[in-house]
Amino acid sequence: MDISFFRRGIKLSRRARPGKIEQIPPPGRAVLSLQQGSGPPAEPSIEIGETVKVGQTLAQCASGSGADLHASISGEVTAFEDLHFPNGTTVKALVIEGDGKDTWAEPERDDKPLTASPGELLERIRRGGVIREGSETKSLAEVIGEAMSPRGYLSSTGSAVAKPVRHIAVRFADQDPHLDALAAMTETIGDKTADLDLGVKVLASITGAEQIHFVLDNKQKTPGLDKLADDNDYAVLRLDATNYPDLSSPMVARAVSGKEPDTAFKRVHENGILVLDVDTVLETALAARDRRPVVNKLITVNGPAGAGVFEARLGTPLADIVSAAGQKKEIGKVVLGGPMKGIAHHNLEFPLTKEISGITLFSRDQIDLAVNDPCVGCGLCSMVCPIRLTPGMLSRYCEFSSWDLAEEAHLFSCIECGCCAYVCPAGRSMVQFMVQGKSELLSTRRSES
């Protein structure tokens, strides 16, 4: 029995919602990483010197959790380039020098995608390079493919990962209330409601999900969505996005089913609930009907000069997007994603990839340098932890390399939401300790097995 009674998680302020999406013109030169998401890099299927059109396949992943890659501008493939990711890895990227014409490849359109077999639809989603963002960004086809053919294989962590999907929850607002992209997309969804409906039906046809849920922020006004939900018997659920992390996948899954999913080992759809973002669903519809691959990305730019939502081609240098957003003040820190879960990058020349949901900029005077004092044992972290862990204790175990004790105290259940670090008066890098502990334990286990 939990006797905390105070609401867990933290209260974040809501930023002014931009409400409109600005288009950023295709760049003159696009750098496209072969790795999009956390899966393995795709195999290039074109040669240097070839001319490509927008949407033409550049690289494919035969199977697994990687995503296919498509040209985002038309022009000539000129080189392979090394790309330094914020997590420290280096990945090959293709460089396209644009011809400025922006000619699109014209794949064969299928006007009745729902008559296709689930296997065919799954293949179209895979070939469309659709990914699912989450704690582990994977190819969407990989995520829902598991559900289609449930074989109880063992992952490296020794746990079965395949589970059937019963519910699909579509999220219409970012889990971080400082990101606006999904909310702006929802506000301007208008004539795309048909696409949304198609995407949902395609996903339901592949996974066999029985119930669709629309998960909205309680401040969103969405008459079009309400009508769509009414007509199709989709459930509508309104949550308060400022109660971070109530819109994260495990919390949405609990809100939808009333049951708590196990969060250990980043299980994707425990309890049979698949949580997807609205942009993923729209991309699914385009991939299934128009066979149009993912070449655009909607991102929030949040910085000292205010917030904006932009749509840009993949491979556009982030610096271009930042200057288009009018962020001119000297920048001290660049975060890919929102302020709570984003990852800081050292280089603004990095190109836009599929897993970047936003850019959060901090000017030099806004940066909190890590203090990392010893834990004072105040217990605030235990109070806010949405997973009911004792983060202070876990951070101490990890600080002093007592990995086994950390695991015993359920380290693997941590969702790295950052609430503990947000409230920590000693300024400890809590998430750092958790991530380090997990990777130490997993690497030991891999070397043992």
Place this chain on the structure above:
Amino acid sequence: MTNQRLVVSISPHIKNGRTVRRMIVTTIVALTPAALWGFYQFGLDALALVAVGITAACATEALITRMAKKRSSLGDGHAVLTGLVLAMLVPAGVPFWLVIVGAVMAILVGKMPFGPLGGAPIYPALVGLLIVATSWPTEIRSYVQPTTAPVELKAQGAADAETPRDAVFIDPSDEAEYKTADLFVGNQVGPIGAISPLLLLLGGLFLILRRVARWQAPLGFLLGMGLAAGIGHALDPSGCASASFHLFTGSAMFGAFFLCTDWSSTPVTPWGMFLFGLIGGGLAVLLRIAGLPYGAVPWAIVIMSLATPIFDRIIPTPFGKVASHA
């Protein structure tokens, strides 16, 4: 590559701006009304004792950090809090040197050997207090007649005076002389800062609302004391005072809200905190009935602090896990 230099760090990239210093200042603010009431009741002597306690604690800490060539930790305010709590827990008639020794011991023995803030297994102010209480058992009971207390101290001369609590334990029939309302508001004899359960209760609630303290330990402690005293009183009215009497005298309320909610010496898990308080409260009543002449509440909390690592193992079932029956 640009030559602009960017900072990288792990998420989250924003914080709520809470610092150790601010939380300690909040605790001091919560203690202030009770301290001011003490100054009003006991006059300038009480004020001087508090000032001496704070000065001695700060000076000791400054000296030790300097000798150990560590960064000065005075800025977080913990030394001030330690001196303040210590002085608030002694009667107004104690000699100055007693408070000085207590404050020096609190920092020297209770806090600094355990490294930075957060390491102390026992609340440092209690270490200092119990060292002087054990060493000078007569001096520590130098109670002074407060300005507004309706019941006169029994014996003349500070050194022999008695708190209402002592009076009852010596002769439980005296309990009838005290009105519960008087005790609750703070018209009673006792330590400088602990005579007004009302103001301490308000201060404690303020701490809980500001999320500096949790409610589980205080509730558990008051419940434990109330239950133990209630049962004791029902069984033997002459041997054990009533629950309200136990709760409103001595440092019961102070202990519940300001000692049971210390950071490093108490558990952090919800059930751990509650049980810590519950058992501690029962223990405090037992010690009082057993006739401990001074400091039943501080002793009970110190003993419980030693068991904190055990209570910290009572962790809640995490999200999505099934409760284990191990």
